[in-house]
Amino acid sequence: MAVGEYPFPSMPPLAGIKLATASAGIKKPGRQDVVLIELAAGTRSAGVFTRNAFCAAPVTLCREYLKQASPRYLVINSGNANACTGERGRRDAIATSEAVAQLSGVQAAQVLPFSTGVIGEPLPVNKIVNVLPQAHAGLSEANWEAAAKAIMTTDTRPKGYTASVEHQGKTITVNGIAKGAGMIKPNMGTMLAYIATDADIAQPVLDDLCKEAANRSFNRITIDGDTSTNDSCILMATGQSGAEAITEASGDLYEKVRGLIIDAHEYLAKCIVADGEGATKFVTLAVSGGASQDECLQVGYAVAHSPLIKTALFASDPNWGRIVAAVGYAGVPALDANKVRIHLNDTLIVEEGGRAEGYTEEQGQAVMDQAEITIRIDLGRGGCAETLWTTDLSHEYVRINADYRS
Amino acid sequence: MAVGEYPFPSMPPLAGIKLATASAGIKKPGRQDVVLIELAAGTRSAGVFTRNAFCAAPVTLCREYLKQASPRYLVINSGNANACTGERGRRDAIATSEAVAQLSGVQAAQVLPFSTGVIGEPLPVNKIVNVLPQAHAGLSEANWEAAAKAIMTTDTRPKGYTASVEHQGKTITVNGIAKGAGMIKPNMGTMLAYIATDADIAQPVLDDLCKEAANRSFNRITIDGDTSTNDSCILMATGQSGAEAITEASGDLYEKVRGLIIDAHEYLAKCIVADGEGATKFVTLAVSGGASQDECLQVGYAVAHSPLIKTALFASDPNWGRIVAAVGYAGVPALDANKVRIHLNDTLIVEEGGRAEGYTEEQGQAVMDQAEITIRIDLGRGGCAETLWTTDLSHEYVRINADYRS
Numbered sequence: 001m002a003v004g005e006y007p008f009p010s011m012p013p014l015a016g017i018k019l020a021t022a023s024a025g026i027k028k029p030g031r032q033d034v035v036l037i038e039l040a041a042g043t044r045s046a047g048v049f050t051r052n053a054f055c056a057a058p059v060t061l062c063r064e065y066l067k068q069a070s071p072r073y074l075v076i077n078s079g080n081a082n083a084c085t086g087e088r089g090r091r092d093a094i095a096t097s098e099a100v101a102q103l104s105g106v107q108a109a110q111v112l113p114f115s116t117g118v119i120g121e122p123l124p125v126n127k128i129v130n131v132l133p134q135a136h137a138g139l140s141e142a143n144w145e146a147a148a149k150a151i152m153t154t155d156t157r158p159k160g161y162t163a164s165v166e167h168q169g170k171t172i173t174v175n176g177i178a179k180g181a182g183m184i185k186p187n188m189g190t191m192l193a194y195i196a197t198d199a200d201i202a203q204p205v206l207d208d209l210c211k212e213a214a215n216r217s218f219n220r221i222t223i224d225g226d227t228s229t230n231d232s233c234i235l236m237a238t239g240q241s242g243a244e245a246i247t248e249a250s251g252d253l254y255e256k257v258r259g260l261i262i263d264a265h266e267y268l269a270k271c272i273v274a275d276g277e278g279a280t281k282f283v284t285l286a287v288s289g290g291a292s293q294d295e296c297l298q299v300g301y302a303v304a305h306s307p308l309i310k311t312a313l314f315a316s317d318p319n320w321g322r323i324v325a326a327v328g329y330a331g332v333p334a335l336d337a338n339k340v341r342i343h344l345n346d347t348l349i350v351e352e353g354g355r356a357e358g359y360t361e362e363q364g365q366a367v368m369d370q371a372e373i374t375i376r377i378d379l380g381r382g383g384c385a386e387t388l389w390t391t392d393l394s395h396e397y398v399r400i401n402a403d404y405r406s
Numbered sequence: 407m408a409v410g411e412y413p414f415p416s417m418p419p420l421a422g423i424k425l426a427t428a429s430a431g432i433k434k435p436g437r438q439d440v441v442l443i444e445l446a447a448g449t450r451s452a453g454v455f456t457r458n459a460f461c462a463a464p465v466t467l468c469r470e471y472l473k474q475a476s477p478r479y480l481v482i483n484s485g486n487a488n489a490c491t492g493e494r495g496r497r498d499a500i501a502t503s504e505a506v507a508q509l510s511g512v513q514a515a516q517v518l519p520f521s522t523g524v525i526g527e528p529l530p531v532n533k534i535v536n537v538l539p540q541a542h543a544g545l546s547e548a549n550w551e552a553a554a555k556a557i558m559t560t561d562t563r564p565k566g567y568t569a570s571v572e573h574q575g576k577t578i579t580v581n582g583i584a585k586g587a588g589m590i591k592p593n594m595g596t597m598l599a600y601i602a603t604d605a606d607i608a609q610p611v612l613d614d615l616c617k618e619a620a621n622r623s624f625n626r627i628t629i630d631g632d633t634s635t636n637d638s639c640i641l642m643a644t645g646q647s648g649a650e651a652i653t654e655a656s657g658d659l660y661e662k663v664r665g666l667i668i669d670a671h672e673y674l675a676k677c678i679v680a681d682g683e684g685a686t687k688f689v690t691l692a693v694s695g696g697a698s699q700d701e702c703l704q705v706g707y708a709v710a711h712s713p714l715i716k717t718a719l720f721a722s723d724p725n726w727g728r729i730v731a732a733v734g735y736a737g738v739p740a741l742d743a744n745k746v747r748i749h750l751n752d753t754l755i756v757e758e759g760g761r762a763e764g765y766t767e768e769q770g771q772a773v774m775d776q777a778e779i780t781i782r783i784d785l786g787r788g789g790c791a792e793t794l795w796t797t798d799l800s801h802e803y804v805r806i807n808a809d810y811r812s
Binding site: 051054118120229305312317328332336352355402 | 461487717730731742
């Protein structure tokens, strides 16, 4: 199940990036489950990663490697997260990087490893290493969609983004792929995202863009409130568009490229929500009127994580009492319930501590019957606002997650 | 669906307490949905209530009334929460108290009102007032079970507790009833609990006992993480046992009575969890080795609220990776994953950042196949511990909550 239409775009080549997939039989025989991405020499990269204390071995290694060298390769497997695998997990992740390094004549620290899938099972590292030569031989600028498919786990569809801008006669492109459908929360769900541009972006600018874009996208989506051990978002700039270099966070070219990069992150984040496990609704939570960003997020997450609200959304039931209850228990200090106003899309449902005058169940039902719904919550106590995206909680969610390992 | 056997006990009369039920047709015609409880003159009462900012009108009124006078009556309705009903809700709650006051010749502030059910619908106050004379005429020491049934909403069974101790030739009894099955979280779910003793307990001692017992019970259970607008727990001491008065928090008699009162709260809290909406598992979360109580609770709730863990519990799937992930994202600062040890019942599943040596899937499966499971998490960084109780997340949960209003 998935909400709305997010078709995979026709992805153009992006100068400086080659991709390949292979089938290592990690979880299911025959499935493409390994991706190799080659970054041309001179490419700059930045990354943000899960803050989970039990972060997976490849995440720890990515953090270390990014400090030591500029990445030339990314190697990704689906079907096994290599998380909670102790010392052995670390050795396995290193072995994967080393195998790519040997094939291609770079240092191991220039090969970032990524894994997604079941937690706690040893990584079948030999299976992966065995197919790397084949992957290496197959590297091509044309494989974006194949790569997007190979990193899927419980995803029902591949997720991709592409857009270009012109600047002084040069075309600058941003391509991105992502995976994720469950265990999605800020800091971040079992989510992998790889976004590349052929713009030439100085490292400090790239680092800031990576953080800003992730914060406005992958750190604002939540499906089940769970934050995975493996989430990683990598932003790469190959510098091969021929356009002038972006050396600081200002100017026309910077703004254009920043816009595309943020758009790529947001679009891919929304693709993940729309493909949320068992999702039948795409829900935008727009919290405004807060005294701080934090309290807006607090209220947004209380609503987004309430199973009672999520099941009501699934049932298309305008049970606004559950929304009010969640706003009330979110923990905002000294919240004045009488000042809170809540809209479903443009329909005012709550004001002055109760149901809005003139609100009818029919109005609420008309909104809830739609697949895409915005819940607007005005706390009436300040000028801060935050937006989150989430899904409903369906029978299908339980089915997927109760059956996942079987 | 409900877990285990928690049969309603044979409840003896408790000197100083009379109860009656009536059928006001609030939500379903013919159902007993109003309870009147009479407390003999001289009874002392204490209460703890939801901290939800959108707390219901009766909750606000209970807090005010308890400061003004000693309660002589409690009037409770199921089927409608009288929450988010604005000024009208307050007038309706006052009208209910005034109607009982008129019938019985006490002040309105001596009548505590309680409501549970759907949020946001106006209370059908006339229906309630109309049946109060009949309820008043039917007051009897024998109606504990009838009262426990009349306060039920999505509960599948009435919840009751009784126990007695002897002290210097006198028998002291504690009786309690409670309701609650969904929207249960600390501070507290749609939960009502009425616990009475015929001990003679000074007001300050009673107030402290009420807080302590609620904290060790109703504030340590969670079904869906939602905290309701209406939760209330009232502790009453009629003083009619004939035993000596308890004037301070020490001594043999105090310890005996305190033991019973805490036991009553814990038992009723466990009854609520075992009757959690759609529950097929009763899960104890024992978090130890914390540097503070708060971080133990933080970890406990992260695990208790994870839909991924709850669906795995429903599937009897020893998917311990999800438990590890939740411990990791709970937000404990500088948690050392290598020091965390996790047991399922007595089976060590995680240590040194990975799956415990010697752990087999069969061992985990044997634990998960049981209806009552303890997840023990040792954070390995201090001497604090906390225990929580929760349930799994089943298809039935989604069915109940997606259909609740239809």
